[in-house]
Amino acid sequence: MVKEAPGAREVHLAKTIGGARLKPDLIGHDERITKRILILGAGTGGTLIANKLRRRFGAETEITVVDKDDRHVYQPDLLFVPFGLVAPNSICRPRSKQLRRGIEFRLGEVERVEIEKNTVKLKDGEALPYDVLIVASGVELLPEETEGLTGPGWGESAFIYYSVEGAAALRKAMEGFEGGRLVVNIVDMPIKCPVAPLEFCFLADWWLQKRGLREKTEIVLATPLDGAFTKPVAATILGELLEKKKILVETEYSAGRVDGEARKLYSWDEREIAYDLLVSIPLHGGSAFVEGSGLGDELGFVNVDQNTLQTKAAANVFALGDATNVPTSKAGAVAHFQAETLIENIDRFLAGKELEKSFDGHANCFIETGFSKALLLDFNYEVEPLPGKFPFPVVGPMALLKESRLDHLGKLAFRQLYWHLLLPGRRIPTISAQLKMAGKDTSLLRPEGGNG
Ligand SMILES: Cc1cc2nc3c(=O)[nH]c(=O)nc-3n(C[C@H](O)[C@H](O)[C@H](O)COP(=O)(O)OP(=O)(O)OC[C@H]3O[C@@H](n4cnc5c(N)ncnc54)[C@H](O)[C@@H]3O)c2cc1C
DSSP: OBSSOOOOSSOOOOTTSTTOOOOTTTTTTOSOSSEEEEEEOOSHHHHHHHHHHHHHHGGGEEEEEEESOSOEEOGGGGGTGGGTSSOGGGGEEOSGGGSOTTOEEEEOOEEEEEGGGTEEEETTSOEEEOSEEEEOOOEEEOGGGSBTTTSTTBTTTEEOOSSHHHHHHHHHHHHTOOSEEEEEEEOSSOOBSTTHHHHHHHHHHHHHHHTTOGGGEEEEEEOSSSSSSSSHHHHHHHHHHHHHTTEEEEOSOOEEEEETTTTEEEETTOOEEEOSEEEEEOOEEEOHHHHHTTOBOTTSOBOBOTTTOBBSSOTTEEEOGGGBOOSSOBOHHHHHHHHHHHHHHHHHHHTTOOOOOOOOOOEEEEEEEETTEEEEEEEOSSSOOOSEEEEETTTEEEEESSOBHHHHHHHHHHHHHIIIIITTTOOOTTOOSSOOOTTBOGGGSOTTOOOO
């Protein structure tokens, strides 16, 4: 669907022609004035970088965004669907409507990237040429990769909530749940929003108490990690919270198979966990075309320089968001911070300048803990989540690694920020793309580094 005539797609204009407004940087890089920027994926990262590019370059670039469907989901709200706190259709909007005028939205499934030809092949046979390519294809959920998970009991006693359909089906099952053992299992890392399974446990504790079912229910979190989270300070604080709420944690649990008839989950080392209701966070992998195009690592995530976001495969191919293999959380907030680096680096690339190494792995996310409270994490490649205040020292007003009602309100308010500021590519004042140490309690840091 074209939202505005895209202009001279194949026209290579001479530098002197036309009187078009040109950025000085763009003049002299090569003979073509209009650069074609192709973005694969119209999720959080693809949409916000497309809108930022359009704001920065105006008609000086042709921007096309490809996605296999036209339903943009605000994924953080998937957490609330199983508890009846939001309706599934209220978290979805058409992708094309989130893009600024002048950006072309192309519905189609990417089959492969032909790096040598600067072309992307779609499954319908069309070939899309580009000068700069941005891969923002997120992750694929792979429940069928766990033996037995999608067999007997799938959609009856075993569910996922990382998709709209899965969350809606789980909602129905929760309504009929009368107590027993509720098992939340992270099959393997990496996953999107690694704290979301903890949030599910905390909300389940609240929801079951409200319905008088908590005494009759055991909540178990089975995780491949050796604690509640990957980083030690947060793992300790979150571990204590899980314990306080009587949520059992089965650590270093590497799920191997599910026996849906017997309602049992088995790890590779044959540890058995019986369940009445299984909430699985399934295996995640990169989009299939990534590996097939020579862009990915063994999990299908795009190999990029972790500070510039340029791929290792080609200088004119970049990536952002969950699709990348950078060692930080897969989170919308990360895609948002990465976009600040990416916009500068695409500008620099088009101008033939050196790229800046400004992405520091910055991630932050709210963790809903039930009873109208939440806490906030803020970290990067080097600095683990620490207690303190955010975004300003002393005054906050948000609390880091400490439950507060304000953090809960912040989590709810983020919905509106997402649709109206973040996705349209506007700057969110007060939140810096790079991690700030001001306000953090560094006394908990271990002496010689090792906080990664
Ligand atoms: C339950 C849950 C809770 C979460 N909570 C939070 C939170 O509180 N805070 C936070 O920051 N993040 C949270 N996240 C994570 C956040 O939603 C993602 O990290 C973010 O959406 C990633 O953006 P992305 O653009 O990389 O991928 P996506 O938004 O997933 O977009 C990828 C796009 O690529 C498209 N695509 C893939 N392959 C192809 C192909 N072959 N052809 C065409 N199109 C293709 C897909 O259709 C999709 O639209 C949560 C996620 C979940 C599931």
